[in-house]
Amino acid sequence: MKAKSASFPYLVWMAVFIIVPTALVVIFAFTDRSGKFTLMNLEEVGQYSNVFLRSIWLGAIATAVCLILGYPLAYLIAKTRARQQNVLILLVMLPMWMNFLLRTYAWMTLLEDSGLINRALEGLGLPAMHMINTQGAVVLGMVYNYIPYMILPLYSILTKIDGSVIEAAEDLGANARTVFFRVTMPMSMPGIISGVTMVFVPAVSTFIISKMLGGGGNLLVGDLIDMQFLGSAYNPNLGSAISLVLMVLILICMGIMNQFDENGAMEGGVMV
Amino acid sequence: MKALSRVYLFLIFLFLYAPIAVLIVFSFNASTTMSRSVWSGFSFRWYSILFQDQMLLDALRNTMLIAATAAIVSTVLGTAAAIGIFGMKKWTKRVVMNVTNLPMVNPDIVTGVSLMLLFTFAARILGGSLGMFSLVLAHITFCLPYVILSILPKLGQMNPNLFEAAQDLGCNPLSAFFRVVLPEIFPGIVTGMIMAFTLSIDDFVISYFTSGTTQTLPIFIYSMTRKRVSPEINALSTLLFGTIIVLLLLINLRNSKDKKPSRAPQMEV
Numbered sequence: 163m164k165a166k167s168a169s170f171p172y173l174v175w176m177a178v179f180i181i182v183p184t185a186l187v188v189i190f191a192f193t194d195r196s197g198k199f200t201l202m203n204l205e206e207v208g209q210y211s212n213v214f215l216r217s218i219w220l221g222a223i224a225t226a227v228c229l230i231l232g233y234p235l236a237y238l239i240a241k242t243r244a245r246q247q248n249v250l251i252l253l254v255m256l257p258m259w260m261n262f263l264l265r266t267y268a269w270m271t272l273l274e275d276s277g278l279i280n281r282a283l284e285g286l287g288l289p290a291m292h293m294i295n296t297q298g299a300v301v302l303g304m305v306y307n308y309i310p311y312m313i314l315p316l317y318s319i320l321t322k323i324d325g326s327v328i329e330a331a332e333d334l335g336a337n338a339r340t341v342f343f344r345v346t347m348p349m350s351m352p353g354i355i356s357g358v359t360m361v362f363v364p365a366v367s368t369f370i371i372s373k374m375l376g377g378g379g380n381l382l383v384g385d386l387i388d389m390q391f392l393g394s395a396y397n398p399n400l401g402s403a404i405s406l407v408l409m410v411l412i413l414i415c416m417g418i419m420n421q422f423d424e425n426g427a428m429e430g431g432v433m434v
Numbered sequence: 435m436k437a438l439s440r441v442y443l444f445l446i447f448l449f450l451y452a453p454i455a456v457l458i459v460f461s462f463n464a465s466t467t468m469s470r471s472v473w474s475g476f477s478f479r480w481y482s483i484l485f486q487d488q489m490l491l492d493a494l495r496n497t498m499l500i501a502a503t504a505a506i507v508s509t510v511l512g513t514a515a516a517i518g519i520f521g522m523k524k525w526t527k528r529v530v531m532n533v534t535n536l537p538m539v540n541p542d543i544v545t546g547v548s549l550m551l552l553f554t555f556a557a558r559i560l561g562g563s564l565g566m567f568s569l570v571l572a573h574i575t576f577c578l579p580y581v582i583l584s585i586l587p588k589l590g591q592m593n594p595n596l597f598e599a600a601q602d603l604g605c606n607p608l609s610a611f612f613r614v615v616l617p618e619i620f621p622g623i624v625t626g627m628i629m630a631f632t633l634s635i636d637d638f639v640i641s642y643f644t645s646g647t648t649q650t651l652p653i654f655i656y657s658m659t660r661k662r663v664s665p666e667i668n669a670l671s672t673l674l675f676g677t678i679i680v681l682l683l684l685i686n687l688r689n690s691k692d693k694k695p696s697r698a699p700q701m702e703v
Contacts, residue, residue, distance in 0.1 A: 169518020172511050172578070173530070179575040180536055183548035190551060235446050238439045250443075252682070257450050259678045261636055263655045264671045268453030270659070271460065278456060306453070367541030370638070374659060384543050391547055391643065398551065405544045412541060 295377030512581030564646030
């Protein structure tokens, strides 16, 4: 098929709506309001390193929680009968079809000081807890919103593992624990990697979850960018600099993750 | 062990569905008072308020218009792109695919901000302002990679000789495309289009930065959550959740009638 020209309209589109905007972010990051070259914006980003650290920290905790909760679930689903599997996976995906603003709003109702959880505690005669507007609430929101992105890739890789490999390990004398850590887990590494990236990237860059569940006190990188473009602190140059740093950080993270993936795949190959 | 795993499944699904259940229950709350979580009787009042909300109806119309336009344009553009990319040399293909993946690997907020810079820049030069048009352009842009990536594997699975065979049998290249290639890759095109449509309806972050003053449904929902108390949100969530369940049931019914293994691509959405 000689149809290279078919992609021409798309290539133009790509140039205008992907390459030019990305270039604009870079240009804005390195210029001041009058359009002169400056490194001031990037220096200013340094002042917000605590916000970056908080975002990465909370995003990492949320990713870890998703992995710890999601792995056993994916494993259990992969072990059930085929018909049941379809239903269970549909149940995992169903909440994702609801807009994430609504899902996060639901947690506001539950976590508020006079919310349902505190009412229930009161009813049981227990002291009320302050939950909303804390970092814990932000992590909870991230886990709730993004855990399906962890479960789905894990599930699809776990169903692909050849049962005879596990039997072979058992025949060769491995107990259940050894089988899991030496066979199942290494073989599911690609699923872990893609789950981790699919949770970590949106969690680090979110600004809605922190706004809704974290109050004003738990600013994340996303909030910072939002403030520079549509908020009170209007300064697109600084905003672009923050976006650029965020973009580079994420690309570095993904590069490292991909490295892991290649190693994992190779080990898996050797083992089979 | 079996009992333990059942308990675990139950707890996780409780975690996933409890908030949604709360939203649905409280959408029938008669309360007009300050708290979101005091039950004071059954009523449909928030539903009737919702249907009289002109802003909501406008937002819904905008969302549907944008999603339909974005899905159609990105499918046509993406199909042509996939065919072109498939025929490229290895090196060019790699460069093009890397750029194509950019909106998928980039955090949404960065894509949104970069498009906002482009649109405000263009608006300053050409006049006009951000609104429906910029929203449609932004949505097409973030839908395109998903369309391309769902069609490319179908092209890879296709027997490359089919196209030539059709031409040998007297088709010109165009009719060979429509009568041989298109039917082969059609499932990929449909999956891509469904994905584009749902992604567009659901998008908040990129729309938030490229909408100007125009409201889409997610932006409207966002402005509602900013208010202290707004039980209409519960009613809206219930309606949306109900719609989703009905749609999924319809798709499943249709699939089990066809008895084709075509369920997989839809499941992946």
